[in-house]
Structures are given as structure tokens and as C-alpha cells.
Amino acid sequence: MRVEWTEALESGVPSIDDDHRRLLELLDLLGQARGRGLDAVLVKEIIRDLLEFFKAHFEREELVMAEVSYGGLGEHRLDHRLMITSLGEVVAGIAENDLPVDESTMEFLVGWISGHLEHADKPLVADIRRLREDAP
Numbered sequence: 001m002r003v004e005w006t007e008a009l010e011s012g013v014p015s016i017d018d019d020h021r022r023l024l025e026l027l028d029l030l031g032q033a034r035g036r037g038l039d040a041v042l043v044k045e046i047i048r049d050l051l052e053f054f055k056a057h058f059e060r061e062e063l064v065m066a067e068v069s070y071g072g073l074g075e076h077r078l079d080h081r082l083m084i085t086s087l088g089e090v091v092a093g094i095a096e097n098d099l100p101v102d103e104s105t106m107e108f109l110v111g112w113i114s115g116h117l118e119h120a121d122k123p124l125v126a127d128i129r130r131l132r133e134d135a136p
């Protein structure tokens with residue numbers, strides 16, 4: 001499974017888009033490492049990197065939301081937390097029981113990221129721009 005950045009995912013805020021590109025790169029690396037079916041150690045490393053990068057990105061994004069007193073922060077943050085919990089469970093399963101990153105996990109990750117970027121982050125950025133323009 002290949003994962004690619006598309007213009008539909010672009011929010012227009014360079015720092016957020018850079019993070020999102022990196023998230024998709026890591027996910028693509030994960031898909032490729034799985035596809036080669038060989039390097040379980042590499043798969044573990046990539047998925048741990050993905051979890052750490054998710055956490056750092058969510059913190060940065062939530063900071064931007066807090067700065068403009070964004071009304072949807074609570075709901076958006078909850079969505080982030082659910083992802084960290086789900087991905088954390090995947091990482092723990094791999095670490096403790098040597099579970100593989102199976103196809104359904106990949107589909108879940110890809111589906112969540114593309115859905116969240118397009119339907120949560122993109123509208124968020126549009127709202128933030130508006131709030132910044134309205135600021136005194």
C-alpha cells in the first residue's frame with residue numbers, strides 16, 4: 001500500500017502542512033516496509049516514530065488552536081487523543097506480543113489520517129485564518 005500526499009490534504013499553513021507531509025511519509029515508509037515483508041525491526045521502529053511524531057504534531061496543532069481560542073479545540077483534541085490511544089495499543093501489541101502490523105491496521109491508519117486531515121484539519125485552518133484576521 002502506497003500513501004501519497006495530495007493537494008486535497010493541503011491546509012495552506014506551511015508548518016501544519018509540513019507536519020502532515022511527514023506523517024504521510026512515515027505511513028508510506030511503514031506500508032513499504034510491510035510490503036517487503038522482511039524487516040520486522042524496521043516496521044517496529046517506523047511505527048514508534050509515527051506515534052512520537054503524531055504526539056508532537058498534535059501538541060503543535062493544539063497550541064495553534066489555543067492561541068486563537070478556537071471553539072472546536074475540545075472536540076478536535078478528543079479526536080487526537082483517540083488516535084494516540086489506538087496507535088499506542090498497536091505499538092504495545094507489537095512490542096509485547098510481536099503482533100504484525102496487519103492490513104486492517106494499515107487501512108485504519110491511512111483512513112484516519114486522510115479523513116482527519118481533510119475533514120478536521122483543513123476546516124480548522126480556515127477557521128484559524130478567519131479568527132486571526134478578525135483579531136484586533
Ligand SMILES: [Fe+2]
Pocket residue numbers: 061076080116120121
Ligand atoms: Fe488535527
Ligand SMILES: [Fe+2]
Pocket residue numbers: 020057061117121
Ligand atoms: Fe494535523
